[in-house]
Amino acid sequence: MTFHLENARLGHPGQVVFASLSLTIADGEKVALLGPSGAGKSTLLAALRQQQEASCAWCPQAGDLVPMLSVFHNLYMGALPRNPTLTNLRNLIWPSAREKSSVGELARELGLQDKLFTSVDQLSGGQAQRVALGRALYTQRPILLADEPVSSLDEHQGLALLRQALGRHHTAVVALHDRELALQCCDRIIGLGDGKILLDAPASTLSLGDLDTLYQ
Numbered sequence: 001m002t003f004h005l006e007n008a009r010l011g012h013p014g015q016v017v018f019a020s021l022s023l024t025i026a027d028g029e030k031v032a033l034l035g036p037s038g039a040g041k042s043t044l045l046a047a048l049r050q051q052q053e054a055s056c057a058w059c060p061q062a063g064d065l066v067p068m069l070s071v072f073h074n075l076y077m078g079a080l081p082r083n084p085t086l087t088n089l090r091n092l093i094w095p096s097a098r099e100k101s102s103v104g105e106l107a108r109e110l111g112l113q114d115k116l117f118t119s120v121d122q123l124s125g126g127q128a129q130r131v132a133l134g135r136a137l138y139t140q141r142p143i144l145l146a147d148e149p150v151s152s153l154d155e156h157q158g159l160a161l162l163r164q165a166l167g168r169h170h171t172a173v174v175a176l177h178d179r180e181l182a183l184q185c186c187d188r189i190i191g192l193g194d195g196k197i198l199l200d201a202p203a204s205t206l207s208l209g210d211l212d213t214l215y216q
């Protein structure tokens with residue numbers, strides 16, 4: 001089992017979001033978290049991350065990129081925790097051919113090969129979002145936790161990139177607002193609302209109409 005919460009109380013200072021949440025996510029599952037704005041998707045993702053921080057590739061909604069640094073540098077930041085400090089300093093100042101090639105390959109997969117040495121503050125919202133997801137992928141960890149990772153991309157690009165990201169991870173939990181994308185890419189859907197889990201079922205058993213009820 002990868003994640004387990006039992007009667008967990010989750011929230012923020014002065015705000016309980018889930019008074020008593022029980023949930024198990026097994027190794028190998030690809031889970032979509034759905035629910036209206038404020039339902040607690042980000043709160044739940046943060047609680048899951050706390051359980052397995054060292055194994056999680058983390059893609060927060062805000063992105064947390066360093067805008068004045070290049071796409072290369074922001075992607076490379078995913079490698080910081082796994083490399084020695086001296087290697088990191090060298091790669092940030094004078095990247096090795098090997099690192100240039102592997103970050104370059106990832107940039108190509110993200111459709112950002114022409115922007116590798118452009119600073120992030122000169123990118124579009126969708127391009128910056130691809131960098132944020134790429135940085136999480138570059139951590140090369142087995143579990144992906146991502147909060148609306150493709151919300152600024154068009155339908156086709158979002159589908160391709162989400163599939164690519166899920167394919168690189170054994171287990172994933174992804175907060176999404178696009179119900180169709182959730183059904184297409186994930187094998188389990190968890191619907192949140194009213195401070196609890198309103199729906200938890202295999203994607204193959206659900207229709208868009210079933211998911212609509214979460215938003216009514």
Ligand SMILES: Nc1ncnc2c1ncn2[C@@H]1O[C@H](COP(=O)(O)OP(=O)(O)OP(=O)(O)O)[C@@H](O)[C@H]1O
Nearest residue numbers: 012013015017035036037038039040041042043044
């Ligand atoms: N840092 C915080 N401090 C206090 N309350 C917070 C904080 N972050 C979120 N909340 C509150 O917790 C509740 C759940 O928020 P959360 O961000 O988890 O929802 P969400 O489903 O991810 O929403 P969205 O789809 O808009 O991103 C909301 O009522 C929100 O106001």
